[in-house]
Amino acid sequence: MCKHVLNAQVAIRAPCCKKWYDCAECHQELEDHPLLKSIEMIFACKKCKKVFRKDITDYDESDEYCPHCDNHYVIKAVTQESKEIQKFENLVKEVKQ
Numbered sequence: 001m002c003k004h005v006l007n008a009q010v011a012i013r014a015p016c017c018k019k020w021y022d023c024a025e026c027h028q029e030l031e032d033h034p035l036l037k038s039i040e041m042i043f044a045c046k047k048c049k050k051v052f053r054k055d056i057t058d059y060d061e062s063d064e065y066c067p068h069c070d071n072h073y074v075i076k077a078v079t080q081e082s083k084e085i086q087k088f089e090n091l092v093k094e095v096k097q
Contacts, residue, residue: 002026009073010066013042013051020044047071 002008002022011020014027016036021027027035044051048069064074 008046009071010043010045013044015040015042043073045069045071045073 004025005023008022011022012024013020014031014035015038016033017031019027019031021030024035039056041054041056042051043054043066045066045068048066048071050066050068052067054063065072
């Protein structure tokens with residue numbers, strides 16, 4: 001489970017070491033080499049557990065969904081920081097009421 005992106009919908013296979021990570025920060029923390037960039041990305045959907053490839057040079061809106069189960073995996077990331085900001089904003093709203 002990723003501690004950086006709390007709602008990660010896919011795992012990404014790092015092209016440099018062929019290991020699976022939920023985000024680039026996880027790779028950076030656990031490996032002793034930089035993340036190699038590639039035009040082809042390999043994903044594993046966390047909903048259906050199937051693997052698929054995407055060519056980043058030919059990527060459009062329809063590519064934001066798993067081709068096997070239609071899970072929308074390109075979504076706004078929820079991070080620990082964004083959760084804390086949301087809690088604070090909710091507290092401010094309550095105080096103002």
